[in-house]
Amino acid sequence: MAQIKIYGLKEHLNPIKEKLSEVIHSCVVDAFQYPPDKRFHRFFPMEAEDFLFANGRSEAYTIIEISMFEGRTVEAKKKLIQLLFQRMHESFGISPQDVEITLFETPKHNWGIRGLPGDELELNYKVNI
Numbered sequence: 137m138a139q140i141k142i143y144g145l146k147e148h149l150n151p152i153k154e155k156l157s158e159v160i161h162s163c164v165v166d167a168f169q170y171p172p173d174k175r176f177h178r179f180f181p182m183e184a185e186d187f188l189f190a191n192g193r194s195e196a197y198t199i200i201e202i203s204m205f206e207g208r209t210v211e212a213k214k215k216l217i218q219l220l221f222q223r224m225h226e227s228f229g230i231s232p233q234d235v236e237i238t239l240f241e242t243p244k245h246n247w248g249i250r251g252l253p254g255d256e257l258e259l260n261y262k263v264n265i
Contacts, residue, residue: 137247137254138164138204139176146181148195152228153179159223160200167216168208169265196234198224205254206241207263213239 140160142149149156157177164170189197200220216239221232244263247254 137176137244137249137259138168138170138174138202139178140164140203141178141180141201143180143182143187143199143201144197145184145187145195149179149181149198153181155227156224159227160220163216163219163223164202167212167219169262171260192233194231194234196228196230198230198235200235200237201240202238203240203242205244205247205263208241208265212265 142153142156142160157175157179160177161172161175165172187197202216217237220237221235224230224235225232244254244257249257
């Protein structure tokens with residue numbers, strides 16, 4: 137399971153939301169062998185006065201937060217991060233300098249999904265990769 141939040145300036149984020157969702161999802165599918173039909177993305181287009189960031193970032197500055205079940209290897213997580221930097225640059229010209237990614241891992245029992253604790257769910261994909 138992965139829940140993904142994407143934050144950015146609304147003027148930049150809104151026009152690319154649909155394609156950005158596709159790009160992010162392709163990275164998760166490739167890095168984590170995630171099922172193509174499982175996509176849980178939330179976009180947070182921000183007003184400039186509500187989205188403050190350090191000098192050296194452009195208006196394309198984007199934050200991606202991924203909450204997921206624990207269990208993926210360090211290699212799989214690094215692959216995801218690299219794919220996100222690479223594909224966002226290739227698809228939108230967004231510099232890696234303008235992308236920040238945070239992975240949050242929690243035990244399955246800390247999730248509630250479809251009326252069950254996450255550790256009681258029957259998944260159609262592997263988490264330990």
